[in-house]
Amino acid sequence: MCVAETSPTRLLKPVALLLARHEIRNLKRWFEEFDRDILLPILLGEIALHNIGALENGADGAASGERSEGEEGCLLRPCNAYSIAAATGLPRETVRRKIARLIELGWISRRENGHLYVTREALAHFGSMLTSRQLAEVIETADRARRLMSE
Secondary structure, three states: OOOOOOHHHHHHHHHHHHHHHHHHHHHHHHHHHOOOOOHHHHHHHHHHHHHHHHHHOOOOOOOOOOOEEOOOOOEEOOEOHHHHHHHHOOOHHHHHHHHHHHHHHOOEEEOOOOOEEEOHHHHHHHHHHHHHHHHHHHHHHHHHHHHHHHO
């Protein structure tokens, strides 16, 4: 005899499957977009978050000299291979090699002092990709999850 599942438990499986399908679809896209190297989008994302994310959240590095003018002419917070290795938990040598590849692709620039910045090209390419394709899918997935949870 099977005990009836409670409502939250009953919803867990379909919502988890919905979210898993969404994530797998995105991982496959990133895998293909980055020449089948799944570490590249992770590192590019971490560098972008270091550059832009901390400033958007009100972190003020200007007093300590942590801000620098990036390619965009706006203030960006720099990072380096060491900070990216620490943020991702990846070995520094792996991060160094992958950053070299991102520089070859034109998506990261490295200054003489080792500071890394996401490039204008990367922001334009991936920003438009995220807003055009993935944002609509995120909203659709969230709506479907809400509908499942309200049943």
